[in-house]
Amino acid sequence: MSALLQGLQFHPGKTIIHRLDPRVKLVISILLLATTLMYLEVTVITLVIVVEALIAYAARVVGRWARTVYGAAPLIALVFLMNYTANVFMMGEAFSVEGLYRAFAAAYRLVALLAAFSIFFLTTTPEELGMALTKLKVPYIYTFAFISAIRFAPVLAQELQSILDAQRSRGLELDKGGPLTRARRYIPVLVPLLVSVLRRSYELAEAMEVKCFGAKKERTYLKTLRLGRRDYAALSLAIPLFTLAAYIRVMVPIELP
Amino acid sequence: MEHVYPNGVKALDGVSLRIGEGEVVAVMGENGAGKTTLLKHLNGLLKPTRGRVIVDGKDTREATVAELSRKVGIVFQNAEDMFFSGSVWEETEFALRNFGFSEDVISKRVEWALRFMELWDYRSKSPFMLSGGEKKRLALAVILAWSPEIIVLDEPTIGQDQLQKEKMIEVIRLLNTQGKTVILSSHDIEFVAELRPRIILMSGGRIVGDGRAEDILTNMSLLESCRLIPPQIVQLTSRLGFMGIRAKLASPEDVAKEIAERIRV
């Protein structure tokens, strides 16, 4: 699971993929996703994954990208199994090549989907995401909440660690006893955590006040996103390719093997 | 010993030390020097990546944190943020229950600890209603209640005013006369100068100095290499060579006397 989360965390770089506008990257990810949704053919999905691999290579994140997919293996296996059992029940037959193929394709599609979004998150900073939200006319308060969540998640994790350390040093053993006593054992951890979160949010609110948060209805931004030549180039490559894929799907019937 | 965090940061590197019974030891160094990491090894919260930590004959890798904590009581820097009980009494009782003491031992020990830290009158008050200084005292009482032989204080003076610091020195000395071993981490050099413990100086995860306060705190170049500022008395006496006064750790009274004598002559 942690490998999966790691694959969704920004990895700094200066490649062309990193420098693309996050909105463009989002559009391309969605197009790739749409392509895999249109087709349930292993060949096409493979093609999508190859394209993704090339993008990951250009962004120099192949290792992390592959690890994300690897980290998602249990999830992928689960999708395969569920699809397969569903097939068995619906078709009423215990074993069929077609059922196996369908289940495999569904799981394989998930790989392509995860891979697309992994690249997006690996190459997009949370700030860029925030800026993208602003550009998409999301009210600032939501962007601020999003940025704060990312800003303070590690701080809270650290806080939790120090509470655990302190209470364990007072003899607290969280993994001892039955489920009920165990739940009760969490009180010495949860109460201080709650108190600390409350106090922190109070202090944050105070600092926000001092930093004139909400002073003006329309705030300005030091940095905003602007589509550049490279962004238009990327779009003008991606959109025709997708249109072609869609055209083939609608116009050309493909037989299942 | 050595400690490497999961993210690959080597926080302790080739650390070897021995602390005897009844010592008062201050681990000094700037933030990030490895002080807290070292302290967390003393009750097994962290285990060495390489090497061994032995507490009272026991390898910390072979004991639980709870077992070790009965011998080693750690008061963390922000221990006053760890309260959760309805009353000062219950807060103090918590650890004793975890350690499985009997009821009458619990009530005796809690009473002793609260009286020792001058909190007896607050016993039924909520810990959250105490003042900053009282909370600090409760954090200490909570640990003293089970009478660990080794008491560890992580940055005990952060955010404390002068009177609270003086009180802290008194408590440390008192505990020491009762035979307790006291180990603390601090970058508050004036506080340590007043306490005069054995000092272990750390920098970048290594021990770079170990000795009496009188020797370590007068070693200006060593302190500077650890990004610490010598006590003002040492800075002052180190500049009085022209009067025949050597750099030393002494009380303002003694230094004043010495200077006055030279001026009179």
Added chain:
Amino acid sequence: MALIEVKGLSFRYAGSEEYAVRDVDIEVERGEFIVLAGRSGCGKSTLLRCMNGLIPHFYEGDMEGRVVVDGMDTRETPPHMISQVAGMVFQNPENQLFALNVEADIAFPLENLAFPREEIRERVEWALRVMGIEDLRDRSPAELSGGQKQKVAVASVLAMRPKALLLDEPTSSLDPLSAKQLIETIAELNRRHGITIIIAEHRLDLLLPHASRLIVMERGRVAVDEEPRKALTRDIIPYGVAVPKVARVAQLITKMGVGCFRRLPLTVEEFVEEVRGDGR
């Protein structure tokens, strides 16, 4: 007219019986460097919060008397107007940084105030330069040391170009060298840029050499309000204030009747100068 005028100020937090600040009268002139000392809980923080309008706007309670900041009565002025004149820096740097990199953090208040982009850019550059943290501009707060975080927090307040900085124990979690550096940078702001400083702190040995005035508070009242050297001649130890060791030694020598000090030394250098001067 004084930059900050506190007149007959008393304040009691909602739900509290005792006044945190009582009958305080202080006038702060432009360019002063005031150190606010006293025991924990003596009212230093409350007083600072009164001086920039957090009280009574953010904290509820009973306020008597008045505080006027650069001609604005804090009761009648929204806090964001006062913040631009008297900026506030808090104790914990972690809870003052909101953005994911240093530059964005410094820009934050200016963005909130809807400054035009070019001006934000200019002011951010200025604040980075003045605080000496240009090399940190792209760092995320998680990568900064405590001292660096606090410098960023000061820079972001500074970007509003306030006339005064109010600092509430800004070095309490820093190690000695970081604390010294921060205090020296703040002293620079006062000397070079004429910014008025009011700082609540325990570390008098680092601060007094820069200060024009020492205010010691006790139970919400002002106990001492004088030029530092004069203030130190009074018995301020019972107020929980750590008298710098050099000053203490000099006072003891004077008490012994060996009068060699024309003025009370606040630094080691001053002490050595005085003693050498006498020897010659």
